[in-house]
Every structure is written in C-alpha cells, then in structure tokens.
Amino acid sequence: MRDITMKHTDAVIIGFGWTGAIMAKELTEAGLKVVALERGPNRDTYPEGAYPSSIDELTHNSRSELFQRLAKTTLSIRYTANDEAVPYRQLAAFLPGTGVGGAGLHWSGCHWRITPEELRLRSRYEERYGKNFIPEDITIQDWGVTYEELEPHFTFAEKVFGTSGQAYKVNGEIVGAGNPFDADRSTPFPLPPMKNTYSATLFGKAAAEVGYHPFDIPSANASQAYTNPYGCQMGPCTFCGFCSGYACYNYSKASPNVNILPALRQVPHFELRAECDVVQILTDSTGKKATGVLYVDAAGNRVTQPADLVILGTFAYNNAYMLLLSKIGTPYDPSTGEGVIGKNFAYQNENSIATFFDDKTYTNPFIGAGGNGVAVDDFNSDHFDHGPLGFVGGAPFWVNQAGTKAIGGGPLPDGTPEWGSGWKKAVKENFTHVVSMNAHGTNMSNRANFLDLDPTYKDYLGRPLLRLTFDWHDNDYKMAAFTVDKMKKIAEAMNPKAMKVSVKKPGQHFDMTHYQTTHMGGGVIMGDNPKTSAVNRYLQSWDVSNLFVVGSSAFPQGLGYNPTGTVAALTYWSAKAIRETYLKNPGPLVQA
Amino acid sequence: MPISPPGSSRRAFLLKTVAMIPAMTLAGTALAGLAQAADGGPSGYAPSFFTADEFAFVTAFVDRLIPADEEGPGAVELDVPNFIDLQMNTTYGHGGLWYMHPPFRQAPATFGNQLGLPPREIYRQGIAAAETAIQAKYGKRFTDMTAGERDTVITAMQKKALAMAPVPASMLFGQFLTNTKEGYFSDPIHGGNRGMAAWKMIGYPGARADFTDWVDRYGAKYPFGPVSITDLGA
Numbered sequence: 003m004r005d006i007t008m009k010h011t012d013a014v015i016i017g018f019g020w021t022g023a024i025m026a027k028e029l030t031e032a033g034l035k036v037v038a039l040e041r042g043p044n045r046d047t048y049p050e051g052a053y054p055s056s057i058d059e060l061t062h063n064s065r066s067e068l069f070q071r072l073a074k075t076t077l078s079i080r081y082t083a084n085d086e087a088v089p090y091r092q093l094a095a096f097l098p099g100t101g102v103g104g105a106g107l108h109w110s111g112c113h114w115r116i117t118p119e120e121l122r123l124r125s126r127y128e129e130r131y132g133k134n135f136i137p138e139d140i141t142i143q144d145w146g147v148t149y150e151e152l153e154p155h156f157t158f159a160e161k162v163f164g165t166s167g168q169a170y171k172v173n174g175e176i177v178g179a180g181n182p183f184d185a186d187r188s189t190p191f192p193l194p195p196m197k198n199t200y201s202a203t204l205f206g207k208a209a210a211e212v213g214y215h216p217f218d219i220p221s222a223n224a225s226q227a228y229t230n231p232y233g234c235q236m237g238p239c240t241f242c243g244f245c246s247g248y249a250c251y252n253y254s255k256a257s258p259n260v261n262i263l264p265a266l267r268q269v270p271h272f273e274l275r276a277e278c279d280v281v282q283i284l285t286d287s288t289g290k291k292a293t294g295v296l297y298v299d300a301a302g303n304r305v306t307q308p309a310d311l312v313i314l315g316t317f318a319y320n321n322a323y324m325l326l327l328s329k330i331g332t333p334y335d336p337s338t339g340e341g342v343i344g345k346n347f348a349y350q351n352e353n354s355i356a357t358f359f360d361d362k363t364y365t366n367p368f369i370g371a372g373g374n375g376v377a378v379d380d381f382n383s384d385h386f387d388h389g390p391l392g393f394v395g396g397a398p399f400w401v402n403q404a405g406t407k408a409i410g411g412g413p414l415p416d417g418t419p420e421w422g423s424g425w426k427k428a429v430k431e432n433f434t435h436v437v438s439m440n441a442h443g444t445n446m447s448n449r450a451n452f453l454d455l456d457p458t459y460k461d462y463l464g465r466p467l468l469r470l471t472f473d474w475h476d477n478d479y480k481m482a483a484f485t486v487d488k489m490k491k492i493a494e495a496m497n498p499k500a501m502k503v504s505v506k507k508p509g510q511h512f513d514m515t516h517y518q519t520t521h522m523g524g525g526v527i528m529g530d531n532p533k534t535s536a537v538n539r540y541l542q543s544w545d546v547s548n549l550f551v552v553g554s555s556a557f558p559q560g561l562g563y564n565p566t567g568t569v570a571a572l573t574y575w576s577a578k579a580i581r582e583t584y585l586k587n588p589g590p591l592v593q594a
Numbered sequence: 595m596p597i598s599p600p601g602s603s604r605r606a607f608l609l610k611t612v613a614m615i616p617a618m619t620l621a622g623t624a625l626a627g628l629a630q631a632a633d634g635g636p637s638g639y640a641p642s643f644f645t646a647d648e649f650a651f652v653t654a655f656v657d658r659l660i661p662a663d664e665e666g667p668g669a670v671e672l673d674v675p676n677f678i679d680l681q682m683n684t685t686y687g688h689g690g691l692w693y694m695h696p697p698f699r700q701a702p703a704t705f706g707n708q709l710g711l712p713p714r715e716i717y718r719q720g721i722a723a724a725e726t727a728i729q730a731k732y733g734k735r736f737t738d739m740t741a742g743e744r745d746t747v748i749t750a751m752q753k754k755a756l757a758m759a760p761v762p763a764s765m766l767f768g769q770f771l772t773n774t775k776e777g778y779f780s781d782p783i784h785g786g787n788r789g790m791a792a793w794k795m796i797g798y799p800g801a802r803a804d805f806t807d808w809v810d811r812y813g814a815k816y817p818f819g820p821v822s823i824t825d826l827g828a
C-alpha cells in the first residue's frame with residue numbers, strides 16, 4: 003500500500019456507466035487525453051452476459067451478481083431528520099450498479115425523452131394553476147434548459163443506443179401512431195418498434211377502448227440488427243426475458259459496453275482503469291479549482307491522478323456523496339432550505355395492478371424484453387388538468403413485460419397464502435395467465451427529503467456512508483390514488499377474472515425491502531441560480547468551474563418516465579458546451 | 595395437462611417415516627437422506643453445514659412450506675434442503691453480500707434485516723431457539739410433529755406468535771421461505787429443483803431464453819418444456 007502520483011491527464015472521469023462512457027467518447031473526440039476510473043471490476047458481454055451462465059436467476063437476481071456489493075459500501079436511510087438512520091443492508095428496493103458499464107450493463111432499456119413541460123415544471127404549474135397551487139413542502143424547480151436545446155442530443159443518444167420506437171411527430175408532421183403527447187422530433191427513431199407481447203396488446207386494446215392513447219414504449223432493445231454512429235453493432239433482441247438485472251447475451255440491449263466501449267478501445271489517448279475507487283476530488287488552496295482526484299486501487303494504494311478537467315458520473319446520489327466527501331459546495335440544510343448539495347433527492351412513485359386470466363388465456367409473462375411494451379401518457383406530466391386535483395406530477399401507465407422468472411414469480415391474487423398448498427396452487431394457476439401493469443409515477447422533490455453524510459456508519463475504506471432522509475409525502479399519496487384509479491379503467495376493460503391493486507396508502511412508509519425502481523435523482527441539481535442549484539445549465543459546478551457533474555443527480559425533481567434517455571441527452575448537451583465553449587476558454591460558462 | 599410429480603413416492607415414504615420413527619432415532623438421521631435412499635437415487639445427501647439434527651428440522655420445515663400434493667412436487671423431493679445447505683457455504687451464506695457493520699439498531703420491518711447475523715447464523719441460532727421455544731410451547735420436537743402440527747407452528751412463527759431470541763420467529767420464517775422458494779425454482783445447477791419439476795409444474799421454460807418466434811403467437815400455450823444450464827453443457 004503506497005502513495006502514488008500518476009502522470010497528468012487532460013480529463014479524468016469518475017465512474018464508467020452511461021454518463022462516464024458518453025463523456026469519454028466526447029472528450030476523446032475533442033482530442034483530450036482521458037482517464038476513466040471505475041470502482042468496480044471490468045465487465046463485458048463476455049463473460050458476464052455469456053449464454054447460458056447468464057440465464058441464471060439465482061445468481062443474478064437473488065444473489066446480485068452484477069449489482070453494487072453492499073458489503074463494501076452502502077447508504078443509510080431514515081424517514082425524517084429526527085430519526086436515526088440504519089444502513090441499507092440487503093439489496094431490494096433499488097439495485098445500483100458497479101463495474102465497467104455501471105447500471106447501464108444491466109438496465110432494462112425503456113428509453114424516453116423528458117416532456118418539455120417537466121423541464122420548466124414550477125413555471126408551468128404557476129402559469130397554469132396559479133402561484134399558490136404548488137404545495138408548500140414541494141421544492142420543485144425549473145431545469146434551466148429547454149426541450150428545443152436538448153432535442154439534437156435526444157436524437158443523437160437514440161442513434162447511439164439503437165432505440166426502437168414509433169415517432170408521432172417529426173418536424174411538425176404527424177408520421178405515425180406514436181405517442182400523441184410527444185413533443186416534436188427532428189428524426190424518426192433509428193429502428194422500427196419491436197414486436198409486442200400478448201400482454202402489451204391486451205393492455206393497448208383496452209386502453210384505446212376507454213379513450214386513452216396507447217403507443218409502443220421506445221426501447222433500447224434492438225428490433226433489428228443495427229450499427230450505431232460509433233460503428234458499434236447490435237443484434238436483434240430475442241425477448242429472452244433475462245433483461246433487467248442481466249447483461250444481454252445477444253448484443254441487443256444498449257449498454258456502454260456494447261454501444262460505446264468498442265469504439266473507445268480504438269482510441270490511444272483513452273485509458274480505462276477498473277477497480278479504482280475515487281475517494282475525493284482534490285482542489286487547490288482556493289477550493290475553486292479541481293486539481294485531480296484521489297483514489298484507492300485494487301492493491302490498496304492511494305493514487306493521485308492530476309487532471310485539468312474532472313467529470314463526476316458516479317450515478318444519481320453518489321454524485322452528491324462525492325461532493326460532500328470532497329467538501330465542494332454548500333451542503334443542504336433542511337431546517338433553513340439553504341445550501342444545495344444533497345437537496346431535492348427524488349425517486350419514483352410506482353404503483354401497480356395485476357390482472358388474472360383463465361387457464362385458456364396464455365399471456366406467457368416469461369417472454370419479454372426490458373424496454374418493451376405499450377404505454378399511455380394521458381396522465382403523465384401535465385397532460386391533464388391538475389387544477390381540481392391538488393397534486394403535482396403524474397404517471398405514464400404501461401405493460402412493460404420484461405420477463406417474469408420462476409423465483410421472483412408473478413403476482414398472485416389477493417388472499418393467496420404465502421406458503422403451503424394454497425400458495426403452490428395459486429402459483430401454478432396464475433404463472434402463465436397474468437398481466438401486470440404499472441403507473442410509473444413521479445416523485446416530487448420535498449423539503450424533507452435530502453442527502454447528507456451519516457455520523458455513525460462507515461464503509462470498507464472508513465468513509466462515512468451517505469445518508470438518505472426519505473419518505474413518501476401527501477403529494478405522493480394523492481398522485482398514486484388518482485393515477486391508479488385511472489389505470490384501473492384499463493384493467494377493468496381487459497375483463498380479467500380477478501385483479502390485484504397495489505397502491506401507496508396515506509401514511510404508508512417507504513419500504514426498503516421491496517423493489518421500487520433504481521430511478522433516483524437530485525442531490526446536485528441544475529438550475530440558473532447558485533443559491534438554489536449546485537450546477538449550472540451545462541452541469542458545470544457553480545463552485546469549481548473545471549468540474550462537471552453528470553447524471554440524474556441534476557434532475558430538480560423526479561420524472562414519470564425512466565431517467566436514462568434524459569440523462570444521456572443532458573450528458574451530450576454538457577459535452578457540447580465543454581467542447582465548443584469551455585475548452586477554448588476554461589472558466590465558468592454562466593456567470594453566477 | 596396433469597403432471598404427476600416425480601418422486602411423490604419418496605415423499606410418501608418420508609412422511610410415513612416421520613410418523614413411524616421415534617424421535618430418538620430420527621435425531622441422528624437426515625430425513626432427506628432417508629427419502630433419497632427410498633427413491634433408489636444417490637445415497638443420502640450429507641449436509642456440509644447443517645448438523646443432522648438441524649437438517650432434519652430444515653427438512654421438516656420446508657416440507658410444509660411447499661408440500662407435495664396433487665398440484666405438484668414438494669420442496670423435499672426437489673432437494674430444497676440440500677440446496678439450502680449448499681447455499682450456506684457461499685458468500686451469501688456467510689453474509690458476504692450484506693452490509694454487516696455495527697451498530698445494529700432496531701428498526702421497523704420496512705428497513706430490512708438489521709439483526710447483523712448472516713444466513714448461516716440465522717439458521718444455526720434460529721433453529722436452536724425455535725427448538726427450545728417449540729418444546730416449551732407445544733411440549734414436542736418439531737420433527738416429531740404431524741404435518742398439521744407443523745403448520746400450526748409455522749403459522750405462529752409467521753405471525754410473530756412464538757417468542758424466540760436472538761433470532762425472532764418471523765425472521766427465521768422469512769429466511770426459510772426465501773431460500774425454499776429459491777431452491778424450488780432456481781436452475782438445478784444450484785442443487786434444488788430436481789429434474790426441473792417445479793418449472794414443469796408452472797410452465798416455465800427455464801434457460802431457453804429465445805422467444806423470437808413466440809412473442810407474437812398471442813394467447814397460445816408455449817409448447818416446449820424447460821431446459822437447464824446443465825442441459826446446455828455449461
């Protein structure tokens with residue numbers, strides 16, 4: 003165990019998931035010498051995704067083969083600032099990634115563009131519903147960037163990911179039966195939509211019957227063979243059903259490993275170092291300039307990597323964690339609402355309905371792909387009148403049949419025992435005859451939900467754990483009840499023999515023991531004012547101008563959709579600002 | 595399509611065995627070992643982690659969580675006890691997947707297991723505590739009980755109505771339930787789900803993982819039986 007100082011590099015990237023890989027490609031294209039540091043091991047389609055060993059639910063899902071190893075590091079959680087936190091000891095509610103590719107190696111592939119209204123959420127609500135509409139505890143903000151500004155980057159990200167989908171409107175013209183609520187696009191999707199499962203078609207048909215507007219979920223699972231702008235190749239998805247939580251055996255699911263890394267490997271001025279856990283962003287004596295990073299390598303050496311430019315892309319809340327550890331920016335104080343690092347943590351408010359069919363109707367839920375399905379957007383974003391409803395946000399509804407496996411099992415009708423003959427009979431009767439649908443709701447940032455450092459618990463390097471203070475609040479319960487009620491109309495129109503509705507009830511606490519989603523955001527939010535945001539509209543730190551913080555950490559509040567399409571577009575947007583403006587004249591891109 | 599569960603005769607023998615053999619004899623004998631010998635299969639599985647007494651407890655417990663019946667095979671005949679024993683020697687069994695640093699504070703169930711014991715110790719200390727608590731409350735050993743009596747005990751544990759320390763009854767129950775379902779439904783490469791019988795029962799195709807031709811055959815039953823990783827030569 004030694005102290006080592008590496009040779010200077012132009013840019014160092016912390017974390018090699020989607021954001022790190024995109025930045026590595028962009029910055030090396032700009033001619034910079036780039037070193038990427040990833041805390042987890044090297045990973046790729048082979049061996050992690052190799053068939054048949056990757057088709058193993060026990061190893062991958064139950065034993066978390068690809069997910070972050072909590073034994074080394076985790077976060078602690080409590081419901082309110084008055085509670086003592088306890089660690090998230092066993093993976094369940096969310097499944098953060100580690101290793102080359104990050105969660106991008108084992109995500110699902112629902113690939114969305116945030117709606118234009120959500121990018122200016124506070125202004126939109128105030129304009130439409132009045133200044134007093136937004137509940138007082140809801141700390142939502144505008145993002146400081148518009149859909150029009152991001153559009154080219156959404157388009158390019160879809161090309162890189164090889165996204166399958168049906169456009170609705172391209173350059174102002176209606177081109178097909180896509181999502182009628184979609185904003186204008188500059189191009190169609192690079193690949194046509196995937197085939198749909200029976201479950202998804204049943205849902206779509208019923209949704210149309212009740213007057214909603216079903217469309218195919220844009221999916222980063224390839225509907226056909228494809229070569230992306232980087233020359234990386236994908237094969238057609240086989241609906242294998244081992245998608246979410248698994249590395250794709252088939253080069254069909256977009257990942258940093260399949261869609262970017264093969265191109266980066268050809269670049270001599272790029273270096274990727276796995277098993278390098280960054281412990282601190284180093285700054286000079288003014289605290290205003292980053293000088294590089296300090297990391298611990300696999301042998302336990304403490305290594306300094308000097309760099310001119312630092313990119314932080316360690317996933318959602320981890321970005322706030324690194325800034326808190328590095329003492330960059332002012333930590334958020336929930337009692338005054340001041341400070342920004344750790345502010346506006348937001349999650350996803352997911353609720354669901356399962357519909358059960360007779361023994362002649364085979365829905366075969368084991369057939370599926372992570373990003374595949376049919377959705378309706380009628381109750382997402384601000385696509386409906388919130389005026390009389392008294393809550394902020396909404397939910398897209400969908401059947402996104404990603405592949406049910408035997409251990410995880412499908413939903414079972416209400417009243418089914420947890421074990422014994424009755425349980426077994428119910429599993430046997432329902433496993434291939436069920437359709438599950440989700441209301442994938444927003445979680446609005448709340449004054450009481452935030453991130454800071456835990457005073458008690460430490461990780462394997464002796465670092466204090468990140469502490470999450472989080473619970474559901476009034477707005478969440480109201481949004482859940484309303485959207486599930488609207489989704490129930492679809493479920494009823496499907497004429498199932500039974501239905502099971504799972505919706506958060508007022509007062510129900512956040513449950514760490516059940517999977518919700520791994521869509522967390524906030525903590526290092528973007529905006530137009532350093533008093534209320536941690537990074538500017540280009541994701542540049544207000545405090546340290548040669549530091550850019552990329553990822554869903556920048557989201558001022560949660561979205562209805564899954565985050566990665568927006569994360570990727572924002573990363574390209576930030577990269578463009580670095581390439582075209584920052585590098586010519588390093589310094590703040592926006593004056594505080 | 596009715597499926598006759600493989601090994602149902604083994605299970606019938608096992609239950610008779612439980613009923614016939616006095617506790618003293620049973621204490622030194624693994625139930626699954628008896629069951630397998632009766633089937634003419636490989637001679638008794640020798641547990642590598644559990645003691646013979648513990649293994650008998652495990653067997654008697656999982657036999658009720660997933661009993662053999664007219665619907666399909668039970669956990670015992672699909673080697674679930676063996677699966678659980680094998681899991682105890684993995685990183686998981688040793689608690690190596692979990693964050694295990696103190697302090698271990700009490701927290702509501704929504705915060706997960708905060709006790710600080712790895713699965714091995716949940717079983718080791720839990721079974722010992724359960725034996726004591728069951729003896730005290732019911733005046734009998736668990737392995738001497740009829741199926742109905744064992745169901746009563748398991749229900750009490752599930753409902754936190756059996757006082758036990760340091761492992762609470764509901765935690766031992768939860769650990770059993772999770773691992774039993776895993777052993778029943780995981781790929782046979784892990785030692786349970788013998789003959790993929792659980793997959794056959796529910797119509798799950800296992801490691802086939804290619805449905806290009808089936809995704810749009812709407813409403814039809816998937817016609818092929820399961821394959822396992824072992825079948826595929828991995």
Ligand SMILES: Cc1cc2nc3c(=O)[nH]c(=O)nc-3n(C[C@H](O)[C@H](O)[C@H](O)COP(=O)(O)OP(=O)(O)OC[C@H]3O[C@@H](n4cnc5c(N)ncnc54)[C@H](O)[C@@H]3O)c2cc1C
Pocket residue numbers: 016017018019020021022039040041042097098099100101102103104105106107108109110111112113114246247278279280281315316317318320372373520521552553554564565566567569
């Ligand atoms: C099961 C699952 C399904 C999902 N499905 C979808 C979906 O369908 N659609 C969607 O939009 N999103 C989905 N997501 C979310 C998606 O995976 C993330 O939004 C995306 O991966 C974020 O990219 P990122 O680069 O910010 O983070 P990641 O991909 O997580 O990469 C961050 C990397 O940083 C590394 N790192 C962290 N700390 C350090 C450190 N100190 N030093 C060095 N390296 C570090 C991590 O190990 C990791 O590899 C899913 C996630 C999961 C887990």
Ligand code: SF4
Pocket residue numbers: 223224238239240241242243244245246248249250251252253254255370371372
């Ligand atoms: S469902 Fe398709 S994209 Fe997903 S892992 Fe399987 S083959 Fe790959």
